[in-house]
Amino acid sequence: MSVLSGKKILLGVSGGIAAYKTASLVRLFIKAGADVQVVMTPASKDFVTPLTLSTLSKNPVHSTFYNEEDENAQWNNHVELGLWADLMLIAPATANTLSKMANGNCNNLLIATYLSAKCPVYFAPAMDLDMYKHPSTISSFSLLQKFGNIMIPAENGELASGLSGEGRMAEPENIIAFLEKDLESKLPLRDKKMLITAGPTYEAIDPVRFIGNHSSGKMGFDIAKSAASHGAEVILISGPTDLKVSDSNINLIRVTSAQEMYEACHEHFNSIDVAICAAAVADYKPKFVADQKIKKSDAEFTIILEKTKDILASLGKIKQKQFLIGFALETENEIENAKLKIQKKNLDLIVLNSLQDEGAGFAKSTNKITFIDKNFAIEPMPLKSKEAVANDIINKVITHYEKNS
Known part of the structure; x- marks a missing residue:
């Protein structure tokens, strides 16, 4: 483009x-x-x-x-x-x-x-x-x-x-x-390489069924588009979504499961300057995946779940020069939970969403976020289109490099 x-x-x-x-x-x-x-x-x-x-x-x-x-x-x-x-x-x-x-x-x-x-x-x-x-x-x-x-x-x-x-x-x-x-x-991110995750992950139960969520991937795709428009070379790792990219500066890598997203992120992390983890990655996956479609028989059916690998935390452990941004979607004690996440996962900035805010959350064209940086400076933002929110996030990246240039 x-x-x-x-x-x-x-x-x-x-x-x-x-x-x-x-x-x-x-x-x-x-x-x-x-x-x-x-x-x-x-x-x-x-x-x-x-x-x-x-x-x-x-x-x-x-x-x-x-x-x-x-x-x-x-x-x-x-x-x-x-x-x-x-x-x-x-x-x-x-x-x-x-x-x-x-x-x-x-x-x-x-x-x-x-x-x-x-x-x-x-x-x-x-x-x-x-x-x-x-x-x-x-x-x-x-x-x-x-x-x-x-x-x-x-x-x-x-x-x-x-x-x-x-x-x-x-x-x-x-x-x-x-x-x-x-x-x-003259683009402010012309010499930067960014990794962005987007969309949901699907965790297989059997060849037909899966555990997933309602993420459309739009927020991550909008962030990638904004980053590319400011000159960045973007690696966009996306879970299942119908969204597409048209910018030649965006390398779209499609994955399905949390494990595949984890592997793709770690494959590229050492070569990038900025990572923005906007994907809604499943926290749990079925411990046992059936080879054949499970037949409907018993009145009750139990699935044993095990934790998936925490992509954001794993990147925080190995980051060196990277500017690492995470997302938090909370329903209660939003600020305190987000602060804990910053510390636990070694983040530079977190983008907080609350499902209590009208117009925010999955499958919407708008979002209402609050920025919290690693020093716990809090900056609430008004309800905006996801495109405008994406620009706000990329402006935070630009400001970071301007301050440290």
Whole structure:
């Protein structure tokens, strides 16, 4: 999955012949999973139509502060557009537009939006060879980069004048690759490897029946997705669930029983930086497993259970550099039981769930948690979607490494 997936991208189009390439650029952004809005200068509409870009982006295209043909029209709020975006890309960025950006010459909606943007701004120059090398253009490049903007260098090739040389706007595919590489290099967990467990375990009674629980695995899968989106390489060990992953940074290992999950965790634990054990692992399993389906005969049936291996405790015993996070699902004395678990299992952080809280627990789209760290600092959180809770958990990991960097 592209690092651009889910990103809100504001594309600024200025008036150069390379504007025709923005149709392909918008299409590639959408294919990567981004949400795109387009701001055009009036001159750019001579090279590509707003209808084309609005159709491809599935959003209205903005080019003026208001609709001059409708006296009751609302203005296009450049501040709102600038605050909406996760990143802004100006492509093509002509010499004229670059000069306006560098000097704050705000005479169109694109420049007003640029000056209001709080997000990272990228620009892809496009102009003829002599213009690209002119001292005034080089001064614009320098000033804009000093302001913190990021330049996507022009490429060599045939230019509109018939000359060949530097000044050709980077091809859409190369712009996408540049953005992905730059964004990935800035992800806070880009050099971390994480192990995450998810879902239930099924403990066999016979070839047909098993002991299990109601865990859907959603919490663990959401944590894995959040970790990968922040740059981590993820090993996701999951018990039986219908959930799937689409991110290439997530290596999904499917297991069935607590023993299989135990073995998979220990196989990878020494190579990882962070372990988050979110699976609902069975505490007990049948001591004897029948080879054939047990026939229904007697009015009563007894199963002898024995303890499964405690995965979290076993990892706590051997951890060295790993940041170890566990989960606790309690019904009474929640805080005290969670604190005991931190000590007993040598955890750095525990995520406490209470079945007493409405909206928390198995098979729900929401969760309500309390963080307790190894120093017993308690941080209760409001009811949130499991996706938001996953982000909160990953933010705890990020904060840990920021404090210890």
